[in-house]
Amino acid sequence: MREDTRIRLMVIILDRGKGVRxxxxxxxxGLPLHYGTPGRGTANSELLDYLGLGETEKDVVFSLVPGFTIPGILQAAGEKLQLAIPGKGILFTMPLSAVSGAAARFINSQAHRAGTEQEEHMPEQGKNELIVAVVNSGCTDTVMAAAKLAGARGGTVLHGRRVGEEAEKNSDSGVWLEKDIVTILAPRELRLPIMEAVNKAAGVATESHGVLFSLPVEHAMGLSRLDK
Structure with a gap:
């Protein structure tokens, strides 16, 4: 069988301070490229208590990984980061349409295989989607209220800023430059109802001026109790 050297984006969301681990x-x-940013969880207090989460401040770590490392990483993350225990964090991988050749060669040359004997126990693929809503700062509650009514159980918020010539041109005209990026990992069958609900409540035609899109997820860990 040919070794899977295709590069994926791997995302892990943990309580604040655990991203370094x-x-x-x-x-x-041997994976060399990791990028971190602070985030904020959006699960309500009842769900936080149910999941055993003591805080909502999060570390979000993005990594580029070749496919052949994923089985071992999932196994190790379940054990060493306790992701096999619901509420300890979420890890998922997404396919990339293209990666620069130099970066792909470097990542593959540095990475090494481990734990792939557990490949048959990997989570089922293609059952989840990452829904992303970019809205005006302060509109997160509107997004999540609509998403939860459609079946979402929580999300993570990243803070951003609109950039570009048009944004700078309108910086004094009341156009919102500060943005909240709300990410929701959900079962694929809930993608459409969640996106329709969020678009109605916080889409481009509303005061939130939200832009929505979704991305396919290949593997996911840490969702078992959320799924239930």
Missing amino acids: AAELFASY
Whole structure:
């Protein structure tokens, strides 16, 4: 069987302060490229208590990984980062349409295989989607209220800023430059109802001026109790 060297984007969301542990784990596989940003969880207090989450401040770590490392990483993350226990964090991978050749060769040359004997126990593929809503700052509650009515159980918020010539031109005209990026990992069958509900409540035609899109997810860990 030909080794899977295609590069994926791997995302892990953990309680604040634990992102370094994730980067150290990935580095043990020879993976060299990791990018982190602070985030904020949006699950309500009742769900946080149910999941055993003590805080909503999050570390979000993005890594580029070749396919042949994923089985071992999932196994190790379940054990060393306790992602096999619901409420300890979420990890998922997404396919990329293209990666620069130099970066792909470098990542593959540095990465090494481990734990692939557990490949048959990997989570089922293609059952989830990452829904992304980019809205005016302060509109997160509107997004999540609509999403939860459609079946979403929580999300993670990243803070951003609109950039570009048009944004700068309108910076003094009341156009919102500060943006909240709301990410929701959900079962594929809920993608359409969630996106329709969010678009109605916080889409481009509303005061939130939301832009929505979704991305396919290949593997996911840490969702079992959310799914239930």
